[in-house]
Amino acid sequence: MNNYFLLLFLLIFSTANAQISEKKLKKHVHYLAADKMKGRQTGSAEAETAATYIEAQFRKYGLTPLGTNAFRQSFEAKVKRVAVTDSIRKAANIIGFLNNDAPYTIVVGAHYDHIGYGELGNSKDSLNIGKIHNGADDNASGVAGLLELAKYYAKNGVKERFNLLFIAFGAEELGLLGSKYFVEHPTVAFNTIHWMLNMDMIGRYHPSNGVAVIGYGTSSSFPEIFKGVTSGIKFYTSRDGSGGSDQTSFYKKNIPVLFFHTGGHPDYHKTGDDADKIDFNALRVILELEIRVIDRSMNVPKMDFTPTN
Template structure:
């Protein structure tokens, strides 16, 4: 049997005549809507061809005026209003329970310092005791977290580095034989022999041990109370000693992490008869050996509170009601319309450019695709047997927040939501016509349908059974986790992904029209098929999370992203160890790494790790944050057996895991 015969081709955009007819109905709807509403409606219905309509939508969303559709920008709200206006112009109703198409929700916003931030010190000579001036002589850095400490002892710990690294051949430990538990460590920025081409720390290049993250994570491993960092002379060169901005140091660990001016730290050292910072740095660099030491007589007290005023976001949701006995069954067609703003909210691959990230492909293209499909379905004269709900999600780039919010607060019952389409980056169909479809294994028979129908439309279908294999980090995942079959369409990753160069001129509109034609036909097939789609699980599913409101959001360029590839955080250095965990990127900070799932057949799955486990240690290391976890992975080798400490259902457990090789997976 020819696979095509099973498909209903009615309504598929097969030629010009069909398109003209559809556009004609669109104009009629547009005029009717104009008559029914007062006020301006900017509908793209009147444009004659799909490509012109899609270009108009995409150009609006990817315009600089929309500010990269970043969380907290006016451009994101303007985009939401545009999408609602389009739905209205098509004659689609707002989904039940929305406020005029909007489903609002809040997520924690960008971290900022509370006004109570303080750093004070005591010295033997009472008159020498003092307090730092925020922003002038000290500042907390985002590489640390909130916390308080009172009159803590202080230890000088060199560069704050512990390197037992056979790969880079670095064996150096500023913490050797040093007790810093509950104490503050005073450390230098950079690494030993920083500008020395013959340095054992990879010559004049910085290694990972020079990073703020290593210093924060390493201090946490040694159970320090807090970190106080100063610029090193080798790093400063001729530059003035200045503090770096709070948000510029990336993410790291959960302990308070301060930076102070050198003159402040030198005044402490001088008051207790210790060598100056310059002398200590010179001594370390000369010998290539640590100069760590307690600093008796000096105590530090500190207070850091990090606030996250919420972002107010909204999904935009429209409905096309069905008719007949299956009218209570819902098919969702979704895409996220948010993007990265100016790149500083996190997720940008070029955060230092601080330019508008227009996100033409990611994901003005998917949003435009949903609008185009909505127009086509809304303009049909014949009622459909199932309900179709169009959802344009917000907060995707920061952690699938819009789709998570929807599945926890569904506008139509999830038990009767029978299928979910997700479009994320469908604007760059290549000349080989390759279209990736993920999730073809989540519904009985779906792979065959996609293959046959896709081929008939001239596509090379790259089907992936699982919804979260490889590049699966998008809005279909929360639906899949609720046992709903999903299909995620994607034209592939590219060099301008998550950069300011993802712009309108790179979009293949002819390709988008062809995808719309194909997906319109596939959608009609699924909406009309007699039998309810049958869900097939392809990977372990995430435990449902009830507390997404408490979830934390990545703060800056180094924040982990749920966007592809959502998998183990990369190793810091050394061999590419593979575990196969899927961290929950919305988890609460600093308490461990919560898993939203594990990859099928991975070392993590074989060891018995599962969704909902909180990873708190590995080998002899503690895990507070994702960055701690990354460093844990980096100190082990493929093939090694390590003990993993987890909290499951509130109880500590230990599991043995045999680490794999990343490249082999």
């Protein structure tokens, strides 16, 4: 009887651990987008702190390090928009692998850098350059989603039919540099990538707009994958595979992609992009939608690629 209750407890604990947690989403966003993180600009001590935080979560979930130095894939990022004395900066992708002994791998990504004090030419807030741009939606929301998806698949008690590679990209705000570096120096065999899911700005859901799912046209398999998929939030699909975020780097290498995005807002690249404006309930529902899409994609032996532009 004691063994029975122990097993029941472990089952309940494991099931609860695998759920998408609004509490954890809130914790991640508030940590990454706090004033003390100073906008997580590439090359800063705060970007390093964010990278260390993501590493710690990957380690906690039991992911296998798949960078070039444990979870790290280090590279140099160049500032191009403005002239600065430290134009070459240290950056890193943080890469964790869920090995299911499968022949193919699904990549899930989100960038963790933001624009600091807005002084590198990428602020939309000309009156407040020199003040902290916290980047809660852009892209602490996506990183929170990345971490919760990593936890879900690592803790759900299921050995999936595909491996999953979770990547927190560095230096996206300087021109998609982290994802560009990864596709040129992949840490898995590139021809084994099934498809790539990217999250960038998924925290400001508005019912009148819904969630954009960009990249629907990049594989002939996506229409069947989405057939019958429903959600508690409004979403719509868009064919294009490139534009605006890290999925573009994969699309240009003939990898099918989906990019989840809740759209622009008045705080984009401004000082008002703060954690208290994130809709955590909608963020959770978006991730649950992504899980349905990922799971259904595992019914396809290997995704084909279709160029859209």
